[in-house]
Amino acid sequence: MSYAMIGAAGQEDAAQTVSGDMRTLSAGQLRMLGMARVAYLTGLRAGDGTIEYAIHGADGGTVAILEDLAAALELVDRLGVTLVPVH
Numbered sequence: 001m002s003y004a005m006i007g008a009a010g011q012e013d014a015a016q017t018v019s020g021d022m023r024t025l026s027a028g029q030l031r032m033l034g035m036a037r038v039a040y041l042t043g044l045r046a047g048d049g050t051i052e053y054a055i056h057g058a059d060g061g062t063v064a065i066l067e068d069l070a071a072a073l074e075l076v077d078r079l080g081v082t083l084v085p086v087h
Contacts, residue, residue, distance in 0.1 A: 040084055
């Protein structure tokens with residue numbers, strides 16, 4: 001089975017194409033498979049005590065910080081990514 005790697009810009013730059021068993025993927029290759037597809041949300045307490053919501057990409061990098069949960073969820077939807085639970 002073949003998997004196209006998605007670049008940071010969301011384009012299929014064909015920097016790598018992985019063939020074979022997914023169990024043989026390196027940590028970096030596995031991270032890249034999910035970069036443009038999954039995200040997770042965290043709640044943050046701002047300096048003034050309000051709660052803000054951060055959207056993080058599969059690599060843990062912050063994509064956006066919003067003051068409203070509904071706005072954060074709308075942005076996730078517009079980005080076309082799937083929220084995944086983390087613990």
